[in-house]
Amino acid sequence: MPTDPADPTAAPARPQPARLGLGTAAVGRPGYITLGRDTDLPAERTVDALRRRTHDLLDAAYAAGVRYLDTARSYGRAEEFLAQWLTEHPEAAAEVTVGSKWGYTYTADWQTTGVGAHEVKEHSTAVFDRQIRETRALLGEHLDVYLVHSVVPGSPALTDPALHERLAALAAEGVRVGLSTSGPAQGDTIREALAVTVDGRPLFTAVQATWNLLETSAAPALAEAHAAGWLVVVKEGMANGRLAGRNATGPDTAALRALAARTGTGPDALALAAAAAQPWADIVLSGAATLDQLASNLTAARVHPDPQDLAALDAMAEPAQAYWRTRSQLPWA
């Protein structure tokens, strides 16, 4: 696994920072499910503190070559923080691709505890009409990709003709329309979405899906989406922090630790590099909450697992049902 970019014997698949993106789920609101928030975020998670944190991460990511930025209506004030940063950095705004999502409404009112639900999902035309207005008011023409948030089988996003008409109209304005997926049936969802047409033309052209060393089940469907010309974005490449250094301590991550130690890299970067090595992956998101995490995550661009390395990590994969059961038990904090 060569890590020196100048090494002429380096493996051919060489992810550049531009293939790494930055997600804002962990910093746009005080509460989320990633694992070390008590130590990684300021004790006072005020709006101003998280705005500063988001802007610092965006500055550092852009300076390192990151050109894909991911947000969502439901990430608290993340769209607003990103919009401010884009306004203050017109040169960056001209270069980055901005993706957002609609379909979840943020309901936690900047609280972390004593909240019934932090977000409420509804893939209806009424929610789309409201949220595209809200997103456009903040991100305006910077909106490049708009995804239905966390689609699972049975979502109206896959079947509602009125919603499809609206999404097709947005696509006609030049926005790439797609979906993010979650749950053990991601592959079925992606294949159903691949078949959706409006006036005989495919509607969706982008997907953001969970793929990591513990949950690989969506890979065949993501390969089909990539082959169909979709933009394929990988989220949760570190399994919500389970594959990052201090959390990757159990037997389930022994292979990752061993390879990281052997190659002088961090488990987090290796986990992201494994995602970037998938032939169908266009962008792999870092969900960093701190500048140190971001710097560590971005070293993934210099790590090139060869097929033998990747094969040694295959055994880490869990049955999809078990993976998503564990994820559903992660507390919001």
Ligand SMILES: NC(=O)c1ccc[n+]([C@@H]2O[C@H](COP(=O)([O-])OP(=O)(O)OC[C@H]3O[C@@H](n4cnc5c(N)ncnc54)[C@H](OP(=O)(O)O)[C@@H]3O)[C@@H](O)[C@H]2O)c1
């Ligand atoms: N349904 C959807 O569409 C959906 C769902 C989830 C995420 N996303 C998008 O995907 C992005 C990335 O996913 P994610 O943030 O959920 O998951 P992730 O990338 O699997 O995990 C990120 C978390 O791992 C921890 N971490 C990262 N590097 C670390 C390091 N070097 N050392 C220790 N801990 C480290 C941090 O959490 P702590 O600081 O808390 O430890 C960080 O917030 C999100 O920001 C969001 O934009 C979309």
